[in-house]
Amino acid sequence: MADRKIILSAVLGDGYGSLPFAWRAPQVDPGNYANIDANIRYAQAAERGGFAFVFTPDVPAVRSDVERSSIPNIMDPLMEAAAISQATTNIGFVLTGSTTFQEPFNTARQFKVLDIMSHGRAGWNAVTTSDPMVAANYGKPVADRGERYQRAHESVQIVQSLWGSWEKDAWIKDQATGRFIDPAKLQPINLGGQHVASRGPLPLPPSEQGQPVVFTAGGPSPHLLEFAGRYASGFLAEVWEIEEARAQRDAVRKAAEDAGRNPDHIKFFTGLVTTVAPTVREGLDRRMALSGGVFDARLPHLGAMLGVPLRPQDIDIPLTPEQLSVAHAAPGDPRSGIALRLAQAGWSPRDMLAHGAIDFHPVTVGPGHVHADHMQEWFEAGATDGFWIMPDVWEDGLDAFVDEVVPLLRERGVYPDDYVGSTLRENLGIPEQYGIGGWLK
Amino acid sequence: MADRKIILSAVLGDGYGSLPFAWRAPQVDPGNYANIDANIRYAQAAERGGFAFVFTPDVPAVRSDVERSSIPNIMDPLMEAAAISQATTNIGFVLTGSTTFQEPFNTARQFKVLDIMSHGRAGWNAVTTSDPMVAANYGKPVADRGERYQRAHESVQIVQSLWGSWEKDAWIKDQATGRFIDPAKLQPINLGGQHVASRGPLPLPPSEQGQPVVFTAGGPSPHLLEFAGRYASGFLAEVWEIEEARAQRDAVRKAAEDAGRNPDHIKFFTGLVTTVAPTVREGLDRRMALSGGVFDARLPHLGAMLGVPLRPQDIDIPLTPEQLSVAHAAPGDPRSGIALRLAQAGWSPRDMLAHGAIDFHPVTVGPGHVHADHMQEWFEAGATDGFWIMPDVWEDGLDAFVDEVVPLLRERGVYPDDYVGSTLRENLGIPEQYGIGGWLK
Ligand SMILES: Cc1cc2nc3c(=O)[nH]c(=O)nc-3n(C[C@H](O)[C@H](O)[C@H](O)COP(=O)(O)O)c2cc1C
Ligand SMILES: Cc1cc2nc3c(=O)[nH]c(=O)nc-3n(C[C@H](O)[C@H](O)[C@H](O)COP(=O)(O)O)c2cc1C
Numbered sequence: 001m002a003d004r005k006i007i008l009s010a011v012l013g014d015g016y017g018s019l020p021f022a023w024r025a026p027q028v029d030p031g032n033y034a035n036i037d038a039n040i041r042y043a044q045a046a047e048r049g050g051f052a053f054v055f056t057p058d059v060p061a062v063r064s065d066v067e068r069s070s071i072p073n074i075m076d077p078l079m080e081a082a083a084i085s086q087a088t089t090n091i092g093f094v095l096t097g098s099t100t101f102q103e104p105f106n107t108a109r110q111f112k113v114l115d116i117m118s119h120g121r122a123g124w125n126a127v128t129t130s131d132p133m134v135a136a137n138y139g140k141p142v143a144d145r146g147e148r149y150q151r152a153h154e155s156v157q158i159v160q161s162l163w164g165s166w167e168k169d170a171w172i173k174d175q176a177t178g179r180f181i182d183p184a185k186l187q188p189i190n191l192g193g194q195h196v197a198s199r200g201p202l203p204l205p206p207s208e209q210g211q212p213v214v215f216t217a218g219g220p221s222p223h224l225l226e227f228a229g230r231y232a233s234g235f236l237a238e239v240w241e242i243e244e245a246r247a248q249r250d251a252v253r254k255a256a257e258d259a260g261r262n263p264d265h266i267k268f269f270t271g272l273v274t275t276v277a278p279t280v281r282e283g284l285d286r287r288m289a290l291s292g293g294v295f296d297a298r299l300p301h302l303g304a305m306l307g308v309p310l311r312p313q314d315i316d317i318p319l320t321p322e323q324l325s326v327a328h329a330a331p332g333d334p335r336s337g338i339a340l341r342l343a344q345a346g347w348s349p350r351d352m353l354a355h356g357a358i359d360f361h362p363v364t365v366g367p368g369h370v371h372a373d374h375m376q377e378w379f380e381a382g383a384t385d386g387f388w389i390m391p392d393v394w395e396d397g398l399d400a401f402v403d404e405v406v407p408l409l410r411e412r413g414v415y416p417d418d419y420v421g422s423t424l425r426e427n428l429g430i431p432e433q434y435g436i437g438g439w440l441k
Numbered sequence: 442m443a444d445r446k447i448i449l450s451a452v453l454g455d456g457y458g459s460l461p462f463a464w465r466a467p468q469v470d471p472g473n474y475a476n477i478d479a480n481i482r483y484a485q486a487a488e489r490g491g492f493a494f495v496f497t498p499d500v501p502a503v504r505s506d507v508e509r510s511s512i513p514n515i516m517d518p519l520m521e522a523a524a525i526s527q528a529t530t531n532i533g534f535v536l537t538g539s540t541t542f543q544e545p546f547n548t549a550r551q552f553k554v555l556d557i558m559s560h561g562r563a564g565w566n567a568v569t570t571s572d573p574m575v576a577a578n579y580g581k582p583v584a585d586r587g588e589r590y591q592r593a594h595e596s597v598q599i600v601q602s603l604w605g606s607w608e609k610d611a612w613i614k615d616q617a618t619g620r621f622i623d624p625a626k627l628q629p630i631n632l633g634g635q636h637v638a639s640r641g642p643l644p645l646p647p648s649e650q651g652q653p654v655v656f657t658a659g660g661p662s663p664h665l666l667e668f669a670g671r672y673a674s675g676f677l678a679e680v681w682e683i684e685e686a687r688a689q690r691d692a693v694r695k696a697a698e699d700a701g702r703n704p705d706h707i708k709f710f711t712g713l714v715t716t717v718a719p720t721v722r723e724g725l726d727r728r729m730a731l732s733g734g735v736f737d738a739r740l741p742h743l744g745a746m747l748g749v750p751l752r753p754q755d756i757d758i759p760l761t762p763e764q765l766s767v768a769h770a771a772p773g774d775p776r777s778g779i780a781l782r783l784a785q786a787g788w789s790p791r792d793m794l795a796h797g798a799i800d801f802h803p804v805t806v807g808p809g810h811v812h813a814d815h816m817q818e819w820f821e822a823g824a825t826d827g828f829w830i831m832p833d834v835w836e837d838g839l840d841a842f843v844d845e846v847v848p849l850l851r852e853r854g855v856y857p858d859d860y861v862g863s864t865l866r867e868n869l870g871i872p873e874q875y876g877i878g879g880w881l882k
Contacts, residue, residue: 021619023614023616023621024616024619026616030614030615030616030621031614033646034557034612034645034646036527036557036558060546060550060644061644062627062641062642062644066621066622066624066627067620067621067622067623067624068619068620068621069621070621071644073644075550075554075557075644075645076550076551076554078519078520078523078551079519079520079523079551079554079555079558080523080554080558082519082520082521082523082524083523083524083526083527083558085524086477086524086527086528087527101544101546101547102544102547103542103543103544103579105501105542105578105579106542106543106547109501109516109517110517110519110520113516113517113520113521114520116475116477116516117477117520117521117524136639136640137546137639137640137641138544138546138638138639139633139637139638139639139640140638171475173464173471173472174471175464175465175467175469175471178462178465178509179508179509180464180471180507180508180509180510180511181507181508182508183507183508186503186507192580196580197579197580197581198577198578198579198580199577199578199580200503200578201503203501203502203503203512203514203516204475204516205474205475
């Protein structure tokens, strides 16, 4: 633990950014969504910053008001990563894939091919898909959680077994003796459950890291914790406050221990939406310009988070002492504490909203040290092993992070100076894996 | 029809070649199967030869005796093509995808992303999977033909509808006015059948050719002909004799007409396994060295094809006049006529086997004109629109074809001097497609 360092990851998605109108930013080409060159550029920027992996969420459906907003999703995680793998050398790929709407054999195959094509840099973020708009694209309703997790267990066991169906040195390929594969080291898996089944073996050899790394993502429900504890080497969390993050990280580590695993072999990541700017003010202005004018509509929600009714005409006025004296963090919304601290610091409601008080993940805005401080504090408090970074606008936001935040983290000794190795497992600090997973032993 | 030209395609697969021991050839790296650089090199060679597309068959299972033979399949068609698309500019990708073991939404999505990433070069070879070893990898038995084709019809209709769910100019992406998509031109599809369903729309815009090209492959069963006639713009056939090829091509064209389509909009391709060598003798020797010593075992089969018992000790002796006087092409095997002609030309049984008399597709062996003659004859007889070429060994066999056969075809005026355009549809001579397919109108 002495040389424990922050692990960084960059989200890749639609090619624009986390702000609703990022696609309209002057520095952004509005065709980026369908232009693989954009995500190649961003992955290369992240690689320049020593990021361990890019992370692609995946919610494949047209869900937003597409007349004015972009479709906030990557075209396809695996297909884009296949292309990006050829233009990068060290950065890993943690790609979301559904256990509900994918056949385990197809998942095992495509992730393993990415692992091979990237020389050991693939990871699978295994999620049970609960979005009804996605389910409808497969002509199905959303199953209840019990059924989704039953299928998820079956799927990941089949996938990991298929990955392990070749032992480390099964592929001999000796032209002189004519032995291609050692048949004793290549075995079918013959696994079948209630929902999915496969015989195997997978027709694919191990990669430089053995097999892809399993991640999962979500809140700390008992279902997800058990799933993560058994199979996952990475956990992508959604959490706003440092205490809550530490509790979640402890719960995830305990779940791994309960499953008989080393808790250091599951890494816990919290999210961070970043706007890097010379000053906080400039950062807020940058965010405002691309927020799509949603602030007026969100004002009542912000008021509810603070327990203080906010009127439209007061949007630019910091809360009065009277308002502050009754303001409190509403317990129903985990972001309320952040909003309260901003209010107490004298921010206007508009600036609080521009800061992302009602966004999906914690937000940091301002010069490099603002972001570095947040990360160092969380990391040193044992609240996280690293961060997935979601820039406001990819085109310049990721470069700004690499140029202005990464050097500070390195100066402070909390971030590695270079890649530890060329595989994802090496850069995460988890062991290579060959053969069948521990859960079957 | 005046400027009708041969359309060429190169098979991509395991990185070795069509001969069982291609993986042991001295010019071949035995790690090619898991090395994407090999297939990139071969696709670039085919592009140098003006090939309209590479074609990847797909039978994802460990089926062969892998102790001595390679696994004769590509790692994954879509993932490899995603990478290859970034290293090529004109050549298309016709990739096999199962209608039986893939969800239509996933098929629609990944092929469309390839189409977008390659700027309009994707095609889908839609097949119903009938191999029990593949089915077992999905934990299922092989369904009967009626059920497989029912699901195939549903799948291709959903896939094509998803591809067409954006009209040509739906994606406005105008930063000034802030209109991203014209919602009137982006519609859900709401298609559901007995086996598969999807709501859509697909979250992906049209490509430079509108949408990927649908192919199919197989023998001329009524099921497949109806399927091809309704949806396919390309048909990959398995046929050994010119008359039979013409009959099949006519049947495929008639099926398209019966479905109300222009028969020139479905292109018919026959296979050709090639060994390019300075002389026929050198070509046969090259093939013998990499055939894995299967000839003795195959001798009885060859005898049965000719109606003449062949003894092991006679393997190097051309048939006697007495044998030839009773020899005839056994009607049960479509390759018998070729074997008979070789026997009548005085070939020994070993040379006949080395020539590929019992291979899966027609074989041509020798200097450039041997291959060019075959292709010109078939093409000018109206037996085919083009060929999918499967070299004996990819590493040098494809370059040899490009260097020694393609120039002859060009001299003879039967092959284009350059690409017609940069999309697969342009290079096939079929119209671009936007919106919903004709079968729904
Ligand atoms: C950081 C993060 C990323 C997530 N990414 C995805 C995703 O890409 N696709 C998806 O369907 N769900 C995603 N989820 C949702 C979770 O997988 C999970 O479905 C959700 O938390 C609901 O949990 P439940 O299914 O256990 O009820 C993500 C969650 C978090 C916290
Ligand atoms: C040139 C050619 C290529 C084929 N490629 C594939 C393939 O890649 N994968 C596959 O499962 N079947 C492939 N097939 C098999 C056919 O799709 C089809 O399943 C077979 O002809 C049996 O036909 P049926 O299903 O109509 O009985 C191919 C057939 C031909 C002639």
